[in-house]
Amino acid sequence: MNVLVLNCGSSSVKFQVIQTDDALIEKDSDLCLAKGLIEMAGPKTMVTYQATGKPSSKENVPIADYRAAIEHILDWIISPQASLEGIKSHSDIHAIGHRVVHGGEKFQDSTLIDDKVLAAVEEFIDLAPLHNPPNLKGIRAAMDVVGPSVPNVAVFDTAFHATMPETSYIYGLPYEYYLRHKIRRYGFHGTSHRYVAYRYQKMLDIPTDKVNIITLHLGNGCSACAIKRGVSVNTSMGFTPLEGLLMGTRTGDMDASILEYIAHKDNMSLHDLDTLCNKKSGLLGISGFTNDMRELLKREAETHDKRARLAIDIFCTRLKRYIGGYLAEMGGADAVIFTGGIGERSSAIRRRVCQGLECLDLLLDTSANDHIGAGEEGLITREDSKLKAYVIPTNEELLIARDTYRVVSGQSAQVR
Ligand code: ADP
Numbered sequence: 252m253n254v255l256v257l258n259c260g261s262s263s264v265k266f267q268v269i270q271t272d273d274a275l276i277e278k279d280s281d282l283c284l285a286k287g288l289i290e291m292a293g294p295k296t297m298v299t300y301q302a303t304g305k306p307s308s309k310e311n312v313p314i315a316d317y318r319a320a321i322e323h324i325l326d327w328i329i330s331p332q333a334s335l336e337g338i339k340s341h342s343d344i345h346a347i348g349h350r351v352v353h354g355g356e357k358f359q360d361s362t363l364i365d366d367k368v369l370a371a372v373e374e375f376i377d378l379a380p381l382h383n384p385p386n387l388k389g390i391r392a393a394m395d396v397v398g399p400s401v402p403n404v405a406v407f408d409t410a411f412h413a414t415m416p417e418t419s420y421i422y423g424l425p426y427e428y429y430l431r432h433k434i435r436r437y438g439f440h441g442t443s444h445r446y447v448a449y450r451y452q453k454m455l456d457i458p459t460d461k462v463n464i465i466t467l468h469l470g471n472g473c474s475a476c477a478i479k480r481g482v483s484v485n486t487s488m489g490f491t492p493l494e495g496l497l498m499g500t501r502t503g504d505m506d507a508s509i510l511e512y513i514a515h516k517d518n519m520s521l522h523d524l525d526t527l528c529n530k531k532s533g534l535l536g537i538s539g540f541t542n543d544m545r546e547l548l549k550r551e552a553e554t555h556d557k558r559a560r561l562a563i564d565i566f567c568t569r570l571k572r573y574i575g576g577y578l579a580e581m582g583g584a585d586a587v588i589f590t591g592g593i594g595e596r597s598s599a600i601r602r603r604v605c606q607g608l609e610c611l612d613l614l615l616d617t618s619a620n621d622h623i624g625a626g627e628e629g630l631i632t633r634e635d636s637k638l639k640a641y642v643i644p645t646n647e648e649l650l651i652a653r654d655t656y657r658v659v660s661g662q663s664a665q666v667r
Pocket of ligand 1: 469543544593596
């Protein structure tokens with residue numbers, strides 16, 4: 252089955268075309284035929300496309316909205332420039348898989364999109380005002396463009412965390428806030444945590460109920476997940492993606508009373524405070540110059556910039572705290588997995604996170620850590636380390652394609 256995977260954000264549409272079916276999944280040899288990105292900026296919209304094995308190309312195409320973006324993608328996919336194997340017309344795209352950030356408590360699995368699902372995703376706009384509206388616009392546009400003969404499937408970031416116990420998802424607020432307003436931990440990045448847990452299981456060739464790990468997704472957004480017997484039992488992002496680890500521009504954990512204090516001191520509105528915590532804080536806010544971990548590491552090395560160092564140190568310390576906390580909560584685990592742009596590519600950050608974790612029986616193999624290549628997965632702890640650490644590159648699009656295939660062919664998607 253050829254699946255178009257769409258990730259519609261507030262100012263971009265990312266896509267991949269992936270060929271998958273039971274036999275390909277079994278052999279782990281699903282094929283990514285092409286990928287691309289539309290950075291929406293009206294008349295200045297930039298489109299990047301890449302057919303696998305060919306150089307990428309970039310062009311400026313004025314694109315007004317999601318419908319135009321999806322039409323553009325579909326036209327490129329069947330074009331002679333792309334010349335994707337087995338794709339000659341739109342009817343060769345058999346299904347579309349959509350990343351949807353918030354599925355509330357309703358969606359515990361990926362699901363075929365119909366009017367009821369659309370209405371529910373719309374209802375959750377309240378919970379995810381930045382993310383669900385573009386996701387929904389993308390779904391509606393795609394359904395409109397391809398018509399009823401092509402099934403559309405929603406894959407939710409929150410779904411993997413549906414297995415968390417109440418002790419993980421209920422906040423210390425009066426319980427009625429959960430009952431009345433559904434205020435609870437939902438967790439995000441679920442597709443990424445689920446994917447790396449699946450790869451770990453494959454790598455070790457063990458059954459799902461033997462997967463006891465802590466996964467660390469470290470990108471611009473960062474989250475940790477405690478996975479016990481193969482399912483999520485806790486995660487660091489909460490009611491929104493603001494909670495938990497220090498991130499590129501988000502505070503992560505912080506005393507909520509600070510907000511009222513700043514509001515009075517600086518005469519700031521709730522909206523201003525939300526912007527402050529989500530867009531101006533984290534690595535950017537502490538360092539005062541960037542949210543980009545590469546630049547921070549470079550600045551720290553070249554100029555010994557104190558605030559760059561502080562931002563990185565806080566980032567790593569908070570990771571240690573979550574690893575230790577989850578180990579205690581889970582009654583121990585077998586491995587810590589690093590993924591996401593920082594987790595996959597920065598041996599320096601992995602080293603700084605692992606330093607001091609000898610007390611938890613995690614013994615880093617510094618040579619393995621330094622030599623793991625971009626896109627490679629592998630072990631980075633010593634043979635005698637009881638708590639192992641691995642680098643496993645994430646691939647959310649692949650899981651979205653597989654879920655789409657499984658849902659369309661009537662199987663349960665949560666099987667990985
Ligand atoms: P997103 O969450 O937007 O998908 P990514 O997973 O691509 O983002 O991660 C982006 C982060 O990864 C940025 O902070 C970037 O600086 C960092 N990063 C990418 N490559 C490296 C590297 N070689 N060393 C350190 N950080 C890196």
